[in-house]
Amino acid sequence: MEDRALKPPARGVTAPRGFLAAGVAAGIKKEGLDVALVVSERPAAAAGAFTRNLLVAAPVVVSREHLRRAGGRARAVVLNAGCANAATGARGLADARATARLAARLVGAAPHEVLVCSTGTIGVPLPMRALRRGVAAAAAALSRRGGGAAARAILTTDTRAKETALRVALPGGDVTIGGMAKGAGMIHPDMATLLAVVTTDVAIPRRALAPLVRGAAERTFNRISVDGDTSTNDTLLVLANGASGVSTAPGRPGWCAFRDALTEVCRRLAEMIVRDGEGASLVADVIVTGAPSESAALRVARTIATSPLVKTALAGRQANWGRVLAAAGRAGVPFDPERASVTFGALLVYCRGRPRRVTALAERRAYRRDPFPIVVDLGAGSASASVLTCDLTQGYVEVNGSYLS
Numbered sequence: 001m002e003d004r005a006l007k008p009p010a011r012g013v014t015a016p017r018g019f020l021a022a023g024v025a026a027g028i029k030k031e032g033l034d035v036a037l038v039v040s041e042r043p044a045a046a047a048g049a050f051t052r053n054l055l056v057a058a059p060v061v062v063s064r065e066h067l068r069r070a071g072g073r074a075r076a077v078v079l080n081a082g083c084a085n086a087a088t089g090a091r092g093l094a095d096a097r098a099t100a101r102l103a104a105r106l107v108g109a110a111p112h113e114v115l116v117c118s119t120g121t122i123g124v125p126l127p128m129r130a131l132r133r134g135v136a137a138a139a140a141a142l143s144r145r146g147g148g149a150a151a152r153a154i155l156t157t158d159t160r161a162k163e164t165a166l167r168v169a170l171p172g173g174d175v176t177i178g179g180m181a182k183g184a185g186m187i188h189p190d191m192a193t194l195l196a197v198v199t200t201d202v203a204i205p206r207r208a209l210a211p212l213v214r215g216a217a218e219r220t221f222n223r224i225s226v227d228g229d230t231s232t233n234d235t236l237l238v239l240a241n242g243a244s245g246v247s248t249a250p251g252r253p254g255w256c257a258f259r260d261a262l263t264e265v266c267r268r269l270a271e272m273i274v275r276d277g278e279g280a281s282l283v284a285d286v287i288v289t290g291a292p293s294e295s296a297a298l299r300v301a302r303t304i305a306t307s308p309l310v311k312t313a314l315a316g317r318q319a320n321w322g323r324v325l326a327a328a329g330r331a332g333v334p335f336d337p338e339r340a341s342v343t344f345g346a347l348l349v350y351c352r353g354r355p356r357r358v359t360a361l362a363e364r365r366a367y368r369r370d371p372f373p374i375v376v377d378l379g380a381g382s383a384s385a386s387v388l389t390c391d392l393t394q395g396y397v398e399v400n401g402s403y404l405s
Contacts, residue, residue, distance in 0.1 A: 012147030013038050015165035015178035016201035018243030022141035023153030026134025028082035028120075028127055033153035035134030036079040038197050039107050039142055044241035045203075046074035046115070047210040049217040051234035058085045058092035059116040060235060062100065066112040072206035074239055075109035077197050078138075079117040079154050080131055081182070086122045086232040095126045102132055106139035117195045117235050119156055119182060151180035154195055158182050162272040168261040170254035172246040175202040177261055181269040183276075194221060196236045196269055202258060203242030205249050212259060213238045220266035223298075224274050224388045225305045238262070271371075271388060280390035282314055283371040288328075289384040290340075290377040296333040297378075297385035303331035304376065304387075311392035317367045319344040319358060328376055339379030345369045352379070 014021050018041045028034040048067060050060050067074070078099055085092045100114040107114075118126070141149075151161040165178035183194035204212075217236050248254045274283050286305045291297035304310055307327040313320035321342040329337070338353035345366030349356050366372075371388065 011165045011178065012151055012163035013178050013180050013197055013199045014144050014147035016176040016199045016243070018042055018201055018241045019199045020142040020144060021146035021150040022138040022143065023146065023149030024134050024137040024141060026137065027130045028080055028134065033149060034081045035131065035138050036150035036153035037103065037135065037138035037142065038077045038150060038199065040075055040239055040241040042241050042243060043073050043075060044239040045206040045209045046072055046237065046239050047213040049213055049236040051232060053232050055087060055232045057118060057233040058088055058096040059118045060233060061093060062096040063115040063117070063235065066100065066115055069112040072209065073113060074115055075113040076103055076107050077115045077117065077237055078103045078135060079195060080134070081154050081156050082120040083118060083124050083126050084120045084122045084233050085118040085126045088123065088125050091125055095128055098128065099131060099135065102135050103139070106136065115237055119154060119195055119233055122232060147178065147180065154182040156182065157278055158276055160276060162269055164265055164268040166261050166265050168257055170246050170248055170257060173244060175200060175244045175246050175258065177265045179265045179269050181273060183273040194234055194273055196221065198238045198265055200240045201242065201244035202240055203247035204240045208250050209238065209240060212262065216263045216266045219263055220270040223386065224270045225302065274388045274390050277390040278395065281393055282391040284314055284389050285371040285373045285386055286389055287373055287375045287384065287386040288378065289375065290379045290381055291333065291383045292381035294383045294385050297383050300328050300331040300333050300376065300378065301385050301387040303327050304374070305389035308392055311389065314391035315393045317364060319347060319349045319363045319366060321350040321355065324374060324376060325350065335378040335380040341377040343375040345372060
């Protein structure tokens with residue numbers, strides 16, 4: 001981030017100018033808020049990044065379709081929790097499109113200017129009577145102060161809402177970027193079982209937004225893992241409405257500052273997701289250095305970050321370098337273990353083929369850092385990459401042993 005980034009006046013999707021939001025209880029979940037609506041008061045440039053799972057949920061299909069039809073423009077996003085509308089066939093697609101039509105009529109937009117997101121149980125049709133009631137109530141409750149309720153309305157197994165915002169000074173003036181996300185389990189690239197909506201009041205060419213969003217997702221949401229599973233509904237949507245009167249574009253002054261600020265907002269949301277990982281008690285930053293290429297480093301980091309043996313060692317606060325090296329060794333990236341090193345926290349536990357003796361007290365002290373860094377130097381090049389993960393505890397089993405996916 002550049003040092004011109006300023007503290008925002010508020011958090012979430014309504015921090016930027018020209019955005020309204022609401023979150024309401026429609027009865028889709030047994031209790032709590034479950035329908036969210038985010039609206040731009042003017043047409044906005046829009047782009048998204050979506051799951052690469054072959055089992056694609058209806059809202060993902062419809063949102064992609066609407067982005068293409070509208071030429072990268074949107075006015076609103078409807079989100080519901082409690083039902084994923086995935087593996088629901090033609091009925092699921094019809095329900096997603098009907099949701100967009102209803103929201104469009106209520107906010108004065110064209111149906112293809114409305115994007116839709118769902119999260120919850122797979123294989124269950126949307127309860128459309130409840131959803132219609134919720135969309136209407138959310139449209140009536142739209143306000144500049146509705147971002148917090150919208151963030152709470154998209155939660156499933158999450159324990160807390162995830163919101164952030166950042167104001168950044170550009171040559172033409174200050175712009176704000178705000179975002180909300182949900183996700184706690186089925187978290188792994190590409191992209192994780194997450195829904196995220198990011199808004200900004202900068203004006204940006206529509207053709208420039210899509211590659212910007214893909215780049216931000218690759219550096220943030222695609223660098224986290226809770227359990228190695230991906231979802232059918234993963235969606236990141238970014239809307240830029242120009243309400244600040246400030247514009248930017250590739251090659252212009254301020255472009256890099258805006259790009260970095262957008263990536264930072266996504267990074268914060270991604271970290272919040274890992275911190276709220278189902279049953280998680282520790283966040284670890286798996287950093288692989290000395291790799292022959294960045295893609296190789298990322299492959300090793302992801303293998304380590306998703307290893308159940310590594311993650312349970314983290315839960316036990318053990319400096320178990322053997323599990324880390326064993327995971328690195330099966331990642332498909334050639335390296336010589338006699339040239340590798342492993343560091344837990346600030347504790348060097350394995351150095352160039354030889355383990356280092358450490359005390360139990362040193363182990364405990366090493367785990368005081370947050371996020372907890374695990375650094376693996378492969379000694380095979382100069383490239384590096386990192387993945388944020390969490391430990392694997394009994395709490396994860398308890399959550400998922402009773403959750404109908």
